Amino acid sequence: GQNIDQPTEMTATEGAIVQINCTYQTSGFNGLFWYQQHAGEAPTFLSYNVLDGLEEKGRFSSFLSRSKGYSYLLLKELQMKDSASYLCAVRDPDSNYQLIWGAGTKLIIKP
Amino acid sequence: EAGVVQSPRYKIIEKKQPVAFWCNPISGHNTLYWYLQNLGQGPELLIRYENEEAVDDSQLPKDRFSAERLKGVDSTLKIQPAELGDSAVYLCASSPHGGGSTDTQYFGPGTRLTVL
Numbered sequence: 001g002q003n004i005d006q007p008t009e010m011t012a013t014e015g016a017i018v019q020i021n022c023t024y025q026t027s028g029f030n031g032l033f034w035y036q037q038h039a040g041e042a043p044t045f046l047s048y049n050v051l052d053g054l055e056e057k058g059r060f061s062s063f064l065s066r067s068k069g070y071s072y073l074l075l076k077e078l079q080m081k082d083s084a085s086y087l088c089a090v091r092d093p094d095s096n097y098q099l100i101w102g103a104g105t106k107l108i109i110k111p
Numbered sequence: 112e113a114g115v116v117q118s119p120r121y122k123i124i125e126k127k128q129p130v131a132f133w134c135n136p137i138s139g140h141n142t143l144y145w146y147l148q149n150l151g152q153g154p155e156l157l158i159r160y161e162n163e164e165a166v167d168d169s170q171l172p173k174d175r176f177s178a179e180r181l182k183g184v185d186s187t188l189k190i191q192p193a194e195l196g197d198s199a200v201y202l203c204a205s206s207p208h209g210g211g212s213t214d215t216q217y218f219g220p221g222t223r224l225t226v227l
């Protein structure tokens with residue numbers, strides 16, 4: 001079956017670094033997305049990985065290992081505004097390229 | 112560039128009443144998605160359109176849900192009659208390249224539905 005696993009909640013301190021992990025088991029793979037969702041708002045696109053390795057984009061980086069079915073989102077120099085849910089989604093070509101979504105990780109930033 | 116527009120933002124209705132949600136995608140985006148999102152969960156796909164054609168509606172509860180995208184631009188999602196369990200956020204998203212391997216989805220703000 002299709003499954004995306006993420007921790008439910010994480011807490012980190014302003015200015016620190018946090019890593020949010022995502023593991024997936026899907027019948028097919030054609031890319032992994034990370035979205036940020038503030039409470040009561042729409043998900044907004046953060047990153048896309050389709051090849052193994054690290055993609056860096058400012059304070060945010062995303063890593064993918066296809067052989068391990070594993071990704072992480074790394075947030076550096078945390079700011080209070082980074083408090084949000086972070087959603088991992090895998091595109092599955094065997095499901096008509098549908099995105100299979102994780103439940104999201106709620107990140108709480110403390111001063 | 113304007114983002115995905117949805118209305119209304121909030122809707123409260125009594126069970127068994129009908130309700131409709133409207134979405135206008137980003138200009139030029141051929142693919143449109145309707146999702147349902149419950150609190151603490153990821154979005155669940157209801158239906159995907161390529162232009163005016165529904166190419167994936169396998170997860171749409173067709174006994175009470177319907178959708179249309181008559182001119183291949185804006186879309187309406189309807190529930191009739193609504194049930195208590197339909198309370199959720201209904202998200203619309205669009206993408207430019209037909210939902211294939213290079214596509215990124217952009218979401219609207221959603222409609223929060225409360226069924227009493």
